[in-house]
Amino acid sequence: MAETTAHRHDSYPDEGPGRHFPHSVDGTRTEVVHFHSTEQMVAALGAEDEGLRVVESLYPQVSFLARGNVLSITGPAAMVPRIMHLMEEARGMVAHNSPMSASVWEQLVTMLKTRPDSSVVDILSYDILSSRGRTIRPKTANQKLYVDAIDRNTVVFGIGPAGTGKTYLAMAKAVQALQRKDVSRIILTRPAVEAGERLGFLPGTLNDKIDPYLRPLYDALHEMMDPETIQRLMAAGTIEVAPLAYMRGRTLNDAFIILDEAQNTTPQQMKMFLTRLGFGSRIVVTGDITQVDLPAGSKSGLRVVKEILEGVDDIHFALLDAEDVVRHRLVGAIVSAYNSWDETQPSPPKAKESTSR
Numbered sequence: 001m002a003e004t005t006a007h008r009h010d011s012y013p014d015e016g017p018g019r020h021f022p023h024s025v026d027g028t029r030t031e032v033v034h035f036h037s038t039e040q041m042v043a044a045l046g047a048e049d050e051g052l053r054v055v056e057s058l059y060p061q062v063s064f065l066a067r068g069n070v071l072s073i074t075g076p077a078a079m080v081p082r083i084m085h086l087m088e089e090a091r092g093m094v095a096h097n098s099p100m101s102a103s104v105w106e107q108l109v110t111m112l113k114t115r116p117d118s119s120v121v122d123i124l125s126y127d128i129l130s131s132r133g134r135t136i137r138p139k140t141a142n143q144k145l146y147v148d149a150i151d152r153n154t155v156v157f158g159i160g161p162a163g164t165g166k167t168y169l170a171m172a173k174a175v176q177a178l179q180r181k182d183v184s185r186i187i188l189t190r191p192a193v194e195a196g197e198r199l200g201f202l203p204g205t206l207n208d209k210i211d212p213y214l215r216p217l218y219d220a221l222h223e224m225m226d227p228e229t230i231q232r233l234m235a236a237g238t239i240e241v242a243p244l245a246y247m248r249g250r251t252l253n254d255a256f257i258i259l260d261e262a263q264n265t266t267p268q269q270m271k272m273f274l275t276r277l278g279f280g281s282r283i284v285v286t287g288d289i290t291q292v293d294l295p296a297g298s299k300s301g302l303r304v305v306k307e308i309l310e311g312v313d314d315i316h317f318a319l320l321d322a323e324d325v326v327r328h329r330l331v332g333a334i335v336s337a338y339n340s341w342d343e344t345q346p347s348p349p350k351a352k353e354s355t356s357r
Helices: 038-045 047-058 080-095 102-114 120-124 141-152 166-179 206-222 227-235 267-274 301-309 329-344
Strands: 028-034 063-067 070-076 129-131 134-136 155-159 185-190 239-243 255-259 282-287 315-319
Touching: 028 080, 038 047, 038 070, 038 080, 047 063, 047 080, 047 102, 070 080, 080 102, 080 120, 102 120, 120 141, 129 166, 134 166, 141 155, 141 166, 141 315, 155 166, 155 301, 166 185, 166 206, 166 255, 166 282, 185 206, 206 227, 206 239, 227 239, 267 282, 267 301, 282 301
Parallel strands: 155 282, 155 315, 185 239, 185 255, 255 282
Antiparallel strands: 028 070, 063 070, 129 134
């Protein structure tokens, strides 16, 4: 790794901290950021300046000089204001007791590039749930809009590629609602597409049969609650995890209901599920319309539901994209690369509609 250009010196430029330095003849500009204390500055720039190193790698034309609680930024006149904005947002994050790791700095940079007018502090310091030594919060502007939509609407569709936090954030809101006693139970469901919703030929008990399809929901739940608590709540029926086929014929009152992998529902299954909604309940439907596993010729219920329900009051469609991927940084690059490749491919011929019943 190249040595950082930010150094902590015992002396500072003659102009003195806190002043604006005019553009020089070569088009550079110098600005300074004041932190409330040296400790706040260290917290903002990260351990061993790891956050500052992220910024340096993205803006190699800019140099940084740190002393005490003052950071001097010198570089091309067009770039310095952007970095000033970054530093001000980082300072606000620290003021809200949000840790500034290298990954948080990367999120900060990405968000301000795509949404320069957004308040990153409001987004990245919005806590949904604190559990097991970690805090769950949205990490992109679209994720914050998604979470806000869940608060405001009875039915929300979270649509986007893998890694955008669709299910994870919905699960966090469900646990939050249960803890606040806004609902009396959580119901989590997925279509078991590979088995055609017929699980009888699989070995073992019912739980053994459906476990492979529901395991991702269990995994997310275990990150938010203690295993003993989960077992107790599931035994009491307060948390229910079941395949979509087992929702038929029910009315779900006073519940937070999540349908995951909804791209693998048919239009009839989607209608069946949405009409399970009872009094005091809310629904979040999540899925990725680019990863449909239904048999050839079958329509995805998630693809057509937007055409059917868009504009209906109290129903919201939240769209996330590759910029909202919060897994390993390569996941976002992979999603973008596949999207670009898909755009170059010819459209497949339409399958003939089956007339069999």
